[in-house]
Amino acid sequence: xxxxxxxxxxxPFFGFMRAxxxxxxxxxWCITIIxxxxxxxxxxxxxxxxxxFTHELVTQKDMEILTGERQNTGVKAWFIVVRILYFPVGxxxxxxxxxxxASEFLSLIGIPCGLVEAKALSAIFxxxxxxxxxxxxxxxxxxxxxxxxxAQYTTxxxxxxxxxxxxxxxxxxxxxxxxxx
Numbered sequence: 001x002x003x004x005x006x007x008x009x010x011x012p013f014f015g016f017m018r019a020x021x022x023x024x025x026x027x028x029w030c031i032t033i034i035x036x037x038x039x040x041x042x043x044x045x046x047x048x049x050x051x052x053f054t055h056e057l058v059t060q061k062d063m064e065i066l067t068g069e070r071q072n073t074g075v076k077a078w079f080i081v082v083r084i085l086y087f088p089v090g091x092x093x094x095x096x097x098x099x100x101x102a103s104e105f106l107s108l109i110g111i112p113c114g115l116v117e118a119k120a121l122s123a124i125f126x127x128x129x130x131x132x133x134x135x136x137x138x139x140x141x142x143x144x145x146x147x148x149x150x151a152q153y154t155t156x157x158x159x160x161x162x163x164x165x166x167x168x169x170x171x172x173x174x175x176x177x178x179x180x181x
Contacts, residue, residue: 002054003054005112006051006053006054009052013112013113015049015050015052015116016049016050018049019047019050022043023046026038026042026043026046029042034082035082037078037082037128038127038128041128041129042127044127044130045057045120045123045124045130045132047132048119048123048132049116052116052119054135055133055134055138056132056133056134057122057123057133058133058138058141059130060130061129063133063141065145066141079129083126086128090125090127091125093124093125094125097117097120098121100114100117101114104117
């Protein structure tokens, strides 16, 4: 069904044209040396637009969960500066995309396009540090994040010792064993 969605995305809706537009705009951003992180993010958007139903855009921070590779502090600082410079452009593009999504959802036939645009909205607003990955990789990242969040709330604290265990007149309640976190 996802492959069928990709086919429908390209031929009646010209998804490959959107991918080409993102690639061309990314090339222009890369020509300006300052905009290289934005251009690379737009190239990832172009890859996503080629197969939007079988791929997903994730952040570099989410990819660290799988790879364990961290970015250099200088690179992170540079990307923050680029994000600040891109903010007005990204805000304008995100607002335009929201109107596009709303208009596509008004027609029954445009709903698949609206879904693709909605999936890409965060990357349209901020393309810096985005990575296009297969859906299985994105689901694994989500699974690991959910397991980590669940582990924060489900770890049992150590059981306190029973007070006056030897001096009570009744039976002592059993102490459950400590589990490893």
